[in-house]
């Protein structure tokens with residue numbers, strides 16, 4: 001095996017890293033006495049290592065990497081990982097590039113980061129080895145306002161990265177009739193002919209490699225990356241139809257904001273999808289208004305993805321079907337820290353490793369900045385529960401109070417979200433996600449000042465009608481997730497006898513039921 005260290009300029013951890021290599025070096029020489037090579041990309045005058053088997057180079061060149069199997073990034077590469085790599089006796093067929101952040105190196109190899117944050121500081125283009133026989137096929141399940149926007153941006157990415165992804169992106173469309181230019185046609189036909197979703201994302205040109213498909217099973221066929229993006233109330237039915245009809249090693253990303261409550265059990269949507277389909281599914285959420293992003297106004301988002309251990313084999317380069325490198329199957333754990341019931345099928349090695357780098361590449365656009373984290377709970381609950389708070393803010397503003405009152409509601413709402421996460425997901429929640437990420441406070445602010453749940457609950461109070469009525473008459477088929485989320489969360493809390501610990505959530509549910517008045521909101525804040 002030949003290991004190459006890359007671009008360690010400014011890395012305070014390099015001495016430590018070198019010590020690690022030297023300490024395991026004898027093993028390396030025993031098994032394969034070729035050279036261990038250091039490579040630095042930009043610092044001239046690199047001091048040569050006193051060790052005989054260490055060589056240094058200056059200036060990157062394609063040829064310099066051709067005979068190497070692993071390229072390891074600078075920075076704080078954890079010792080166990082490095083030992084793990086060096087322990088492998090078989091050279092890996094594909095050269096594996098790691099980008100120059102420690103986090104992206106660590107992530108595929110299942111090393112716990114001290115923080116919830118595994119942010120990619122640079123484009124993951126470097127991760128594309130270009131030497132894999134298969135490419136990832138992407139399908140988007142859902143084509144509403146956000147569904148179509150996300151489909152647009154990933155189709156732009158697949159077009160730009162033909163080495164990693166198949167160009168065409170399938171988008172499943174819940175078929176309906178639309179009238180365009182005085183003619184009534186199927187929405188899918190209109191999207192494929194005009195390259196616009198005239199019903200849910202009017203006026204936005206879609207890439208021609210985005211294909212609308214009315215057949216759910218056909219759209220998902222052979223996809224290795226499934227992006228779920230539809231109102232949460234429909235996901236159960238979608239999963240029932242997809243079960244057994246997707247690749248066993250497909251992976252998911254849920255862009256859905258909501259939770260699943262069944263039999264008084266609460267589940268994150270991404271984990272519900274994973275469990276139903278026997279796959280692993282992460283979550284994307286952030287301060288994201290679809291129409292703004294569709295118009296390519298810049299914003300940021302957060303993706304929570306815990307690369308399953310069984311998918312780390314390519315990153316390890318060990319040639320085994322599992323990241324442990326010794327042929328044993330390492331279990332994946334859920335957001336409650338429990339081993340998942342499903343035995344995941346690893347993504348085959350002839351695909352680029354499906355990890356943070358690949359997902360970062362897929363979702364990043366110049367107008368869409370992606371932060372990768374591991375806290376699935378924080379990202380999912382932040383996105384779901386802020387919709388209840390947004391409704392409360394709409395009620396407050398519709399009532400005639402203004403920004404200062406809304407700020408009080410947002411603050412109270414965030415406290416209840418954090419309390420909820422701590423109470424029901426104490427094992428893995430990282431409250432920092434809610435403070436620091438777009439999926440936390442960012443989403444709260446935008447949702448309570450500019451998004452649909454806020455806008456239409458305000459309208460409901462102003463017009464003196466129910467919010468459900470407004471949804472029916474004003475939204476042209478779009479859905480307000482806050483109504484059902486409020487209902488589901490409240491029934492879950494009631495069933496456990498803890499609803500009084502969440503007074504804002506309880507009050508919103510009461511207002512939706514017509515049992516409580518908006519005037520009662522300030523009473524929550526009186527000690």
Ligand SMILES: NC(=O)C1=CN([C@@H]2O[C@H](COP(=O)(O)OP(=O)(O)OC[C@H]3O[C@@H](n4cnc5c(N)ncnc54)[C@H](O)[C@@H]3O)[C@@H](O)[C@H]2O)C=CC1
Nearest residue numbers: 143144145146147174230231234256257288289290478479
């Ligand atoms: N619109 C936005 O700005 C953002 C939305 N989200 C989240 O994205 C998710 C999807 O929302 P949008 O794309 O905005 O949807 P939407 O509210 O714009 O559209 C509703 C969608 O539901 C579909 N639908 C209707 N009946 C159906 C059925 N029986 N089965 C399956 N699908 C059916 C419609 O065809 C349409 O695609 C939601 O969880 C939302 O909270 C997240 C960030 C931004």
Ligand SMILES: O=C(CO)COP(=O)(O)O
Nearest residue numbers: 286287288289451452453
């Ligand atoms: O999630 C959103 C903003 O981040 C969009 O929220 P709405 O569904 O209320 O428009």
